[in-house]
Amino acid sequence: MPGxxxxxxxxxxxxxQEEATRKKDELATSVRVEGKAADGLVIAxxxxxxxxxxxxxxxxxxxxxxxxxxxxxxIAAVNxxxxxxxxxxxxxxxxxxxxxxxxxxxx
Numbered sequence: 001m002p003g004x005x006x007x008x009x010x011x012x013x014x015x016x017q018e019e020a021t022r023k024k025d026e027l028a029t030s031v032r033v034e035g036k037a038a039d040g041l042v043i044a045x046x047x048x049x050x051x052x053x054x055x056x057x058x059x060x061x062x063x064x065x066x067x068x069x070x071x072x073x074x075i076a077a078v079n080x081x082x083x084x085x086x087x088x089x090x091x092x093x094x095x096x097x098x099x100x101x102x103x104x105x106x107x
Contacts, residue, residue: 019096024049027089035081037073044077046085048092052078 027048035044041061045054055078061070 033084035077037076042073042077044081046081
């Protein structure tokens, strides 16, 4: 192929990988999203790379006789926060890749 420079392509790929790493670091430190269950009795906070960073449980949500309900509320709050964080991460990484799904760079 005339005009094709594999080295230039590899430099561009490395640059995109570095930018993706920087973006993920930024998402991890600057993005916080909350998921709430039972009108805020359980609040889960995750960062932009879908790591749980905080979990708050109002004492009113704790019924020793019904721990299953509390477990369900925690799961619901965490899943809500994770879904929102995933959407934010995909939007930011999509900006970097022009919306193209690239294995290893996008989720």
